[in-house]
Amino acid sequence: NSFDMAQTSIHFQAVKGGSEEHNKRTKKLDYVHHELSSQNDYWQSDSQEARLAFVTQNAKAKTGRKMQAKATPIREAVVVIEDTTTMDDLKKLAKRFNDRFGIDVFQIAIHKDEGYKKSKDGIKLNLHAHLVADWTDHESGKSLKLNRNDMAEMQTICAEVLGMERGKSSEKQHLSAIQYKIAAEEQRAEAIKSKTRGLGIIQKNLSNDISDLLVEVKTKSKECDRLALSAKNMGRILEYNTEEAKKKALINERLSEEGKSLREEKERLRNDILGLTTQKEEIGSEAESLADVVQAARSDLFHLNAQKIAVSGEILNLNQERDKAQREAEEAKAQKRTAEAEAAKGLAVGAAKKLGNVLGFGSEAKQLKELPQKLEEARTEGEKAAVTKILDVARLNFGDKEVTPEMIGKAWRSKWDEAKNARAETERQVKNATAHASGLEKILDAFLAIPIIRACVHAIVSFVRQGRRSFSTEDTAILKTALGGDPDNAAALRKIAYYHGGAYAQPHLSSYWDRAEMCMQKIARGENQEQDQNISQGRRWHL
Incomplete structure (x- = not known):
């Protein structure tokens, strides 16, 4: 078996x-x-x-x-x-x-x-x-x-x-569980057939039982045929079910692949969403950092502008001192020339006066004899008058000392050297201040490269140039962002714009600059200002 x-x-x-x-x-x-x-x-x-x-x-x-x-x-x-x-x-x-x-x-x-x-x-x-x-x-x-x-x-x-x-x-193919059952049924049918063949032999030997055995054989034979037919039908059903199972397996496999692809696509989309969310957070963080940087830059710009204004004041004072020293030096030179001319004039007048005095009394012979001596005395007296005049013009004071030309020369040289040294020191300070101001100008120019600062300067200068009473809606929005809600920042923006105002940074336009600052303070406080919509932005003056 x-x-x-x-x-x-x-x-x-x-x-x-x-x-x-x-x-x-x-x-x-x-x-x-x-x-x-x-x-x-x-x-x-x-x-x-x-x-x-x-x-x-x-x-x-x-x-x-x-x-x-x-x-x-x-x-x-x-x-x-x-x-x-x-x-x-x-x-x-x-x-x-x-x-x-x-x-x-x-x-x-x-x-x-x-x-x-x-x-x-x-x-x-x-x-x-x-x-x-x-x-x-x-x-x-x-x-x-x-x-x-x-x-x-x-x-x-x-x-x-x-x-x-x-x-x-x-x-032969190996048997599955269902095939095993079919084979078992076929085996039983074969056993029944074998038994039927045995009954035929017994029929020959046992004639008395042949009728009963034939009935049993026929019955068993029909059962065998039925089982055989059932086995064949089951084989066909199994074959059909196997084909259907293969088709279903292919469909399931295709659906599984499609499901897997959809799951992979879903996972990819989920990862993309996570990546975009992360990028959004990073951009938000960078925006906050940039906002802090812009705010810090504004603060630094305002401080630098204040320093620049202070330096500009120092430069102005130094220029004034330099001009004063130059004027004093020119005046000293003029006074020296005047003193020299007056001295020469005094010498001549004194000599003539003495000569008249000499000629005004005594005999002619005595007068002629004493003339050289009188001329010398007149010359000496004239020199003293000239020296006195020079000292007075030069503002030199020697007290009761006997004044000599050497003393006058030394004192004059000392005064001249002091004036020269003062002028040189003034020029050095002016040069240093100019260099410092140039460095500040470069820093301010760098800040003016920031679009919002440059736009604010354009808006303020255009306001002054056009004699406006209020800023336009567009300029108001820009200034509001730059001012950051602090009215004190209006003065700093005014100074920056004034420094870059060119021909419009003039004292006689101060009322327009004051009006611009007042409007900016209102913008910072969120107050309404009179809008001037009649002036086109296209006519704005560019730096």
Whole structure:
């Protein structure tokens, strides 16, 4: 009897839908003897769904393309066992397969509750186990390739590990659970036919019972034919169901691929959303940082402008002192020339006066005789008058000392050197102040490169140039942002605009500058100002 299995065998094929339900006995089966189900055993290290997802993803990662629809990465084998076969024996068999062929068995089910009832001997059990394996190479992502020799070696390993006799090779297909039931029914039909042939022989020897036996033979023959027909019909149904199952498997596989693609697309979109959310937060943080930088720049600009105004005042004072020193030097030169002219004039007048005095009394001879002496005295007196005049003009004071030309020269040189040194110091200070102001101008020019500051300067200068009474709506919005709600900032913006006002930074236009500052203070406080909408922005003066 081919089903009285003293031998073992194993055969792998693509796993079918409902495999886990069948192996775990979660699905109701009519050919199972439930009173024996307690002898079953089950083990798994992974679910079929999780393993299929892994090998599919791994294949794409390793090969760069999706796994083919006809691929069978998960396969299942039925192993014929004995009543004494344990789960440990089957785990050892799985390890041998993994070591030899790279097959990873991740589910094992022992079934000792399947079989059919024999007419006299009771139940004929179909003792077997299911091995569900991962049929892929994880390094390459491709399916394992086993030939006929490998499959034959697999039969030998199975017999060695389980301690059973190796089955004979056969070209027949291995039987599934339903096929096993059909085969059992066919076997019963064959047994009935054999019995019918035996009854014919008995009929020859037992003529007295021939009628009863013929009736029984006919009855059994009809039953046999009915069972044979039923078996054929069941075979056709099974074949049809197999084709339908294949179609459903293909549909399920296609739907699974589409579902996986949709899940991947969903995950990608979720990641994109997370990335965009992160970018939004980063942009918000950068905007806050830039706002702080702009505010700090405004504050620095206002301070720098105040420093520039102070330096400009210092430069103005130094220029005034320089001009004063130059005027004093020119006046000193003019006074010196005047003093020299007055001295010469005094000398001549004094000499003439003395000459008149000499000529005005005494005899002519005496007068002529004393003339040289009188001329010398007049010259000396004239020199003293000239010296006195020079000293008075030069503002030199020697007290009651006897004044000599040497003393006058030294004092004059000292005064001249002091004036010269004062002028040189003034020019040095002016040069340093000019250099400092130039550095501040560069810094202010850099701040004017900021669009909002440049726009504010344009708006204020245009306000003064056009003699406006209020800022336009557009300029008001720009100034409101720059002022930041602080009216004190209006004065700083006015100073910056005044410095860059060119021909319009004139004292006689101060009333317009005052009006511009007042309007900016109102803007900062949020108060209304008289809007002048009649002046086009297109006529704005550009720096």
